[in-house]
Amino acid sequence: MHVILIAGGWSDEREVSLSGAKKIHEALEELGHTVTFFDPAEDFKNLLTIARTAEFAFINLHGTPGEDGLIQAILDKAGCPYQGAGAAASYLALNKAASKEIFEDRNLNTPNWQLVTPTQGRQAQLKLDLPVFVKPNKGGSSLGMSLVKEAKDFPAALDKVFAMCQSALVEEFIPGVELTCGILGEEPLPLVMITPRDDSEFFDYENKYAADGAEEICPAPVDDSVTKSIQAQMRTAHEALGLTGYSRGDFIMTPDGEFYLLEVNTLPGMTPTSLLPRAAAAIGLSFTDLIARLMELGMAGKDQ
Template sequence: MLLKDARIAVLYGGRCAEREVSLESGGLILNALKQKGYDAFGIDLYGARHDRNPIDQLRAEPFDIAFIGLHGGEGEDGHIQALLDLMSKPYTGSRQLACALAMDKLMTKKLWKGLGIPTPDYIADASDVSVECVERQLSYPVIVKPSREGSTIGISKADNTEQLMQALRDAREYDSEILVEEFIEGPEFTVSIINDEAYPAIGLKPSEDHQLYDYEAKYLADDTEYRLPSGLSDDDESRLKALSLDAYLAVGCKGWGRVDVMRRNNGDFSVLEVNTSPGMTSHSLVPMAAAHVGISYQDLVEKILCSAWDSVGSI
């Protein structure tokens, strides 16, 4: 079967904190595929009331390949990928194990540390993070975030004991495992990767109203500054792209993704996390990087789809 003859299910929505972002991404992906002439339809997993059974939803209408437009939660932590594997359905993005590992920020950092990939220092015992533990091992300021959430949901910066106590409470609303890491005072960059190729880095500068590149700065604010070109020298950008690709491949990612990186004052880079199902909204960074090298949104969606189809061959 040729890809043009395939029926494509676009999976979006879900029941996690990133549902609204996923609905926007999925709608744009679906529209792009239809404009390209593909036979595509959407599946809002769990539905608006979260009362749908995703297994029944995936079995209700036949399809040949899935384009995963889910962000965070069960859509990005390997659950849906495992289900599609059991159904013998090809899908976009990384396999189940890489998704599960990438979603768990703590486990990802442990892997990178073991391989010598630079990442900010952190508290390793996520099951029992306390103020005393943090203050014993790290210096203020620190970053507190849920270990298994995406889109910087639940993330806080703490400059003192009182702020740390509140940050820990906020993070625990999203996850029982908490990641506390050193705060790096320096610029943030993100590198999109498609088919094992690192695309131009984007420099991120939130407005003064946002100390961090958080959920609001990513998806809601119109005053976040995106630097493309990144402002780095050619040598530094090449070094950043190589590091990002190493971090991505170390987790076992494939197809496409995005790596977020901080730069220290001494010029060294430190990897924050890898995203296996990045946003595809009007504010999203992967389409921005692709457009910078002449790839339209529609062509980007097709490129990601073709990568997933080619990886399994014709069926």
């Protein structure tokens, strides 16, 4: 099969995308596919033409474009199948404020939040109790995120976000253990527990991608009832956002056992240290097996 591997892009997560693409490229060739690498940042105007020559597109983009649904919309116009969510669902999931509205509508626990736009500016009123996280409303890998403990630091945290994104999500800080849950097909994967390095306040970029980053344990050492509850919430979130194929959700579990859904990723990281491949390995899927399964799901979705 002729596969175009779409990676790179122009978001702040470009290097993460390219890193994951190397291993995906190897897996696609191991599966016997002919692979054409395509970077939208280098040749965007030819995407529609190239997509029409391919039998499948494997997307490994983070942020915009890719997770915002733009690439998926173009591939749909070309009639080229791909793995994961479609354009509309991708956009909803990437926009943290929009997805939180949907979570709340489905009675899913999510930390209290407010959206701050440049119209409100750095003098926006903080409506939540401190401490809070301030993060780009669209983006990932914890880039641009700050943990604000004092009100005087709030404007600077907003400035940091506005330098890279048009709006800021301000989110109540929930102390606890971070757990992630992936969905493959329509079935939840084993949970992964994340413990940041001792010198880190939260699961930041270095914890996610450095070789000596956070400790990640899969399956997570939690009670079976905890696993089942989080998997059920993740399945509900996946369905509520209209996602297909796969996704991964980030949760916080408080010391008293309450769960909060933070966000859902439609194109989970595929680097050697990424969480979804680790969870897939826990059920016996090698990285190459995972790529094959994602392609199978993508092709099945095209036929529906």
